[in-house]
Amino acid sequence: MFNRWYIIDAGAYQIRIFDESKDELIQFQSIIAYKNNEVVSVASQATEYVYHRNNSIKVKYPFCEGKILSDIMPLLKYGLNIEKHIWKRPCVLICLLNRSQQEEQKWISYAKELGIYRVEFITIADLMKEHIHFYIHLGHSYTLIGLNIDGKQSFQKVIPFAGYQIDEAIVQTVLKKTKCFISMEDARMLKEACSKSLLKNKNAKLSCFGMNKYNQYEKVQVSSMDLWPCIEAVEKQIILWTKQMISTCSLELQEKILENGIYLSGGLANCFGLQPYLKYELKCPIICTNTPQYDIMNKMKERRND
The missing domain is CATH 3.30.420.40 (ATPase, nucleotide binding domain)
Known part of the structure; x- marks a missing residue:
């Protein structure tokens, strides 16, 4: 009762996050727009820069083949509406392609930076039992x-x-x-x-x-x-x-x-x-x-x- 669980299914094109406390599912595109290494926008707002003529603005898709290729923090901040209540400790369940200590460590590092209390992992194979x-x-x-x-x-x-x-x-x-x-x-x-x-x-x-x-x-x-x-x-x-x-x-x-x-x-x-x-x-x-x-x-x- 003291934990607030988020379920994350992060795909190469789209991220889905389910907030158990609100019984709410949000989904958005896995895309980030940068200008001079500074985040300009994320998700659907970033797609407009696909057609932008300004060469200084680049777009990145940070997930590919179940792996994190670049910084995903802007997407996590966008999708995780973490309210800092003492009695609601944010926890996440994350789906991975397979068991990979390297990928798990990446997620743990991001979660720690966000103030996530607990991180659990599950694979697609685990769900097909x-x-x-x-x-x-x-x-x-x-x-x-x-x-x-x-x-x-x-x-x-x-x-x-x-x-x-x-x-x-x-x-x-x-x-x-x-x-x-x-x-x-x-x-x-x-x-x-x-x-x-x-x-x-x-x-x-x-x-x-x-x-x-x-x-x-x-x-x-x-x-x-x-x-x-x-x-x-x-x-x-x-x-x-x-x-x-x-x-x-x-x-x-x-x-x-x-x-x-x-x-x-x-x-x-x-x-x-x-x-x-x-x-x-x-x-x-x-x-x-x-x-x-x-x-x-x-x-x-x-x-x-x-």
Whole structure:
């Protein structure tokens, strides 16, 4: 009763923080804008500097592949509304990609500077504990493929095929088709719009602004089918790695995995094509909630309540 718990799921593109005392979830982009090494703005306010012509202002995404690459203190101060009451000691539960003393120490150092009373860690694998649980967590900068048996991790593999790689491919596709360079922020929005339109069986015309060879912004337009190969190539790699990981198991275990199905979580889980591809290639049930981007946070909340 004397602790105020915050649950943190920090991703390469977005951070989610749940404040138990307020029963409130906030989420914001993992981006910081700097000018001469001084913080200008964070989260959505920082995205405007992606298009800023002032070269002295730089933007950074401090998380990648489950690791802290640069200072995250501005984001933590923005997201953690820590009220300094004697009877409410701030505590945090943080989800990590895997057990890493180096990463844990980074988080502990930031927490100490913020005045956090207690820090606990949990991994994605810790949250996937069932009798036989084959899972694929699809983030922005990585995909995690793992298997738990009777609550114990059998194997885990991190592959560099996820949302970020789709965005990179979209940037190159738009450049090739329109001779204009778009930002990764625009590529992400085009990816989401493309997926939504294809889910509706439509080949929509998608537009954004790109910079031409004269350093001028102009409106560019592509179709969903223009971008579909960017998504498909990454999904095929995920399926290929999934099949390879399953093939390393005994035949008996393979049968049990395919009988129980594969659990998908993460922001890319509902992307067009992935679930049907997996189901067709592996001939097994594909288990996915309507909001897989919140699955990790929801499982962390359940674990806190146990």
